[in-house]
Amino acid sequence: MKDNLTIFIKDTQKTINEKLMLYLDTLSMPFRLKESLYYSIEAGGKRLRPILMLATSNAFKGNDNKIYPAAMALEMIHTYSLIHDDLPAMDDDDYRRGKLTNHKKFDDATAILAGDGLLTESFRLIANSNEYTDEQKVYIISKLSEAAGVSGMVAGQILDIEAEAKNISIDELEKIHLLKTGKLFIFAMEIGAYLTDLNPSDRDLIKEFATKLGLIFQIQDDILDVIGDEAKIGKPVGSDQEKAKNTFPKILGIDETVAQKKRxxxxxxxxxxxxxxxxxxxxxxxxxxxDRDN
Amino acid sequence: MKDNLTIFIKDTQKTINEKLMLYLDTLSMPFRLKESLYYSIEAGGKRLRPILMLATSNAFKGNDNKIYPAAMALEMIHTYSLIHDDLPAMDDDDYRRGKLTNHKKFDDATAILAGDGLLTESFRLIANSNEYTDEQKVYIISKLSEAAGVSGMVAGQILDIEAEAKNISIDELEKIHLLKTGKLFIFAMEIGAYLTDLNPSDRDLIKEFATKLGLIFQIQDDILDVIGDEAKIGKPVGSDQEKAKNTFPKILGIDETVAQKKRxxxxxxxxxxxxxxxxxxxxxxxxxxxDRDN
Known part of the structure; x- marks a missing residue:
C-alpha cells in the first residue's frame, strides 16, 4: 500500500509539472520574466498541495481532469509565496532545495515581478479553464483568494514576521501556521471535495482534517530543523533557531514537540x-x- | 461643461474612496497589514481608472452600481502596483504625492505583503460581489488578470526596467506604456462598455480609444517632468532624467513630444x-x- 502511495505521488508530480510547463508555454511574456517564472516552477517542489487535492478527489471517486486546473493555480500561488518569502526584505534566503533562490539567480525586482505575475496568472488560469462551469470558477476563485489573501496566507506571513524574536504561545504559533500554510492545505482538500460533489457536512470534516494535516506538516518541519539530515532537508540544521523563528521545539522543547505531533x-x-x-x-x-525526512 | 466634468470627477473620487474604505473594513486582517493597506488606499490617488470606467458606462447609459465593484478591484490592483513599484528593488521612491511611500512609512516586508494582499483581494472582491452574474464575474476576472498579468502590466514593468539606460525607439516606448499603463486603462473602459451591454464592435473602438488615452496620459506625464511645477506634480522636476528613464522627450526632444501629443x-x-x-x-x-498640470 505504501508503494501505491509512492507511485501516486510520483505520477501526480510528473503530471502537474508537465501541465504547469505546458501552461506557462501558452502565455506570452518578456524573455527575462519567462526565464524567472520557469526557473521557480521548474525548481521542483514536492507539489504537496496539488497531491492533496488529487488524493481527496480520488478518495471520493472524482475526475482528475477537473482537479488539475485548480491544482495548478494553487501551486502557482504557493510558488509565488516562496519567491516573495525568500526576498532579502523577508526571510533573506539564498538557497531553496539546494538551488539559488529566484532573486539570487535573477535580481530582487525580477523576483518581485515573477511573484506578482504568478499570483495574477493563477486567477486567470481558473477564469479561462474549460473544465469548469462559471459557478465553479467563481467558487474556486473566491476560496483561493480568501485562502491566499489578507485574512489567509498574507496575514500569516505578517504575523510570522511580527512574532520573530518574541515569545509566543502555542495557540499563537498554531494560528500563524493555520494562516500561513494551513489555509492553502484546506483549500486543496476542500476543492478536491467540492469538485467531487461531496456534501457540505463531509466537506467540513475534510477541512478540519486538512487543518490538522497542516499542523502535522509544520511540526515535522520544525522537528527536522532540529534533528534532520542536512543533505535531505536541503538547508542547514538549526537555521530556524539562527533566525529566531518561532517553532514548536522552541516553545515546547523537542520531546514535548514529538508528543504534540502524536496528538x-x-x-x-x-x-x-x-x-x-x-x-x-x-x-x-x-x-x-x-514521518517524512525532508 | 467643464464644470460638469469637474463635478463628475470629484463625486466619483469621493464615492470610490468611501466604498474602498468601507470594503477594507469588512476584511479581517492583522493590525499592521490593515494600517499599511489603509495608508496606501487613503493616499488619495486621482482614481483615474475608476473614473474612466464610470464615464464610459455613463456615456452608454449604464448603471453606476454595476460599475463600482469592478472599479474598486481595478483601483486596488493599481494601488498594489504603485506600492511594489516604489520599493528599493524597483524605482526606489521615498515619496509619492508628497507622502512617504508605503515601504518608507512601514518597511519593505510590509509593503511587499500589502501589495500581494491588495492584488489577491481584488479578485476576491469581484468573485464575492452581489452585483454580477457568475458569467460577468468570470469575464471581469479574466480580463483583469490578463491586463495585470505577465502579458500585461507585469510585462510592462519588467520591460521598463530592462530598457533603463538603453536607447530605445518610440515604438518600443509605446509598447512599454501600452503594457504598463495602457492595459489597465483599456480594461477600465472595456468593462465600462461591457457592463452596459455595448456591442462588441463598438467595444473594440472603445479599447482603441483607451489605448490612445493611455498614451496621452503618459506623454503628458513625461512633459510635466520636464516643464511642470514641482509643487503641483508632487515630485522634483527632472526626476525621470535623473533615473535614466526612457521618456518621450528623451527620444524626441520636447518640441516633437508636444507635436506627438497633438497627433x-x-x-x-x-x-x-x-x-x-x-x-x-x-x-x-x-x-x-x-492639459493636466499634475
Whole structure:
C-alpha cells in the first residue's frame, strides 16, 4: 500500500509539472520574466498541495481532469509565496532545495515581478479553464483568494514576521501556521471535495482534517530543523533557531514537540473516522507527513 | 461643461474612496497589514481608472452600481502596483504625492505583503460581489488578470526596467506604456462598455480609444517632468532624467513630444467619431489628460 502511495505521488508530480510547463508555454511574456517564472516552477517542489487535492478527489471517486486546473493555480500561488518569502526584505534566503533562490539567480525586482505575475496568472488560469462551469470558477476563485489573501496566507506571513524574536504561545504559533500554510492545505482538500460533489457536512470534516494535516506538516518541519539530515532537508540544521523563528521545539522543547505531533496525528485520524468513505489514502498522508525526512 | 466634468470627477473620487474604505473594513486582517493597506488606499490617488470606467458606462447609459465593484478591484490592483513599484528593488521612491511611500512609512516586508494582499483581494472582491452574474464575474476576472498579468502590466514593468539606460525607439516606448499603463486603462473602459451591454464592435473602438488615452496620459506625464511645477506634480522636476528613464522627450526632444501629443489627441478623437453615441464626456477626457498640470 505504501508503494501505491509512492507511485501516486510520483505520477501526480510528473503530471502537474508537465501541465504547469505546458501552461506557462501558452502565455506570452518578456524573455527575462519567462526565464524567472520557469526557473521557480521548474525548481521542483514536492507539489504537496496539488497531491492533496488529487488524493481527496480520488478518495471520493472524482475526475482528475477537473482537479488539475485548480491544482495548478494553487501551486502557482504557493510558488509565488516562496519567491516573495525568500526576498532579502523577508526571510533573506539564498538557497531553496539546494538551488539559488529566484532573486539570487535573477535580481530582487525580477523576483518581485515573477511573484506578482504568478499570483495574477493563477486567477486567470481558473477564469479561462474549460473544465469548469462559471459557478465553479467563481467558487474556486473566491476560496483561493480568501485562502491566499489578507485574512489567509498574507496575514500569516505578517504575523510570522511580527512574532520573530518574541515569545509566543502555542495557540499563537498554531494560528500563524493555520494562516500561513494551513489555509492553502484546506483549500486543496476542500476543492478536491467540492469538485467531487461531496456534501457540505463531509466537506467540513475534510477541512478540519486538512487543518490538522497542516499542523502535522509544520511540526515535522520544525522537528527536522532540529534533528534532520542536512543533505535531505536541503538547508542547514538549526537555521530556524539562527533566525529566531518561532517553532514548536522552541516553545515546547523537542520531546514535548514529538508528543504534540502524536496528538495531532490522533486528532486527524479521529476526524477521518467520521467520514463514511474509503479513506485509506488520506490516513496514509497522516503517516507520510509525520514521518517524512525532508 | 467643464464644470460638469469637474463635478463628475470629484463625486466619483469621493464615492470610490468611501466604498474602498468601507470594503477594507469588512476584511479581517492583522493590525499592521490593515494600517499599511489603509495608508496606501487613503493616499488619495486621482482614481483615474475608476473614473474612466464610470464615464464610459455613463456615456452608454449604464448603471453606476454595476460599475463600482469592478472599479474598486481595478483601483486596488493599481494601488498594489504603485506600492511594489516604489520599493528599493524597483524605482526606489521615498515619496509619492508628497507622502512617504508605503515601504518608507512601514518597511519593505510590509509593503511587499500589502501589495500581494491588495492584488489577491481584488479578485476576491469581484468573485464575492452581489452585483454580477457568475458569467460577468468570470469575464471581469479574466480580463483583469490578463491586463495585470505577465502579458500585461507585469510585462510592462519588467520591460521598463530592462530598457533603463538603453536607447530605445518610440515604438518600443509605446509598447512599454501600452503594457504598463495602457492595459489597465483599456480594461477600465472595456468593462465600462461591457457592463452596459455595448456591442462588441463598438467595444473594440472603445479599447482603441483607451489605448490612445493611455498614451496621452503618459506623454503628458513625461512633459510635466520636464516643464511642470514641482509643487503641483508632487515630485522634483527632472526626476525621470535623473533615473535614466526612457521618456518621450528623451527620444524626441520636447518640441516633437508636444507635436506627438497633438497627433495622439487627433487620433483619439477620430476614433470616437466612429461611435454612434453621446461622446462629449469622452472627448473632454482627451483634453483633460492632455492639459493636466499634475
Amino acid at each position: 495531532y496525528q490522533r486528532e486527524a485520524i479521529s476526524i477521518l473516522e467520521k467520514l463514511n468513505v474509503e479513506k485509506s489514502i488520506l490516513i496514509e498522508f497522516v503517516h507520510l507527513f509525520s | 495622439y489627441q487627433r487620433e483619439a478623437i477620430s476614433i470616437l467619431e466612429k461611435l454612434n453615441v453621446e461622446k462629449s464626456i469622452l472627448i473632454e477626457f482627451v483634453h483633460l489628460f492632455s
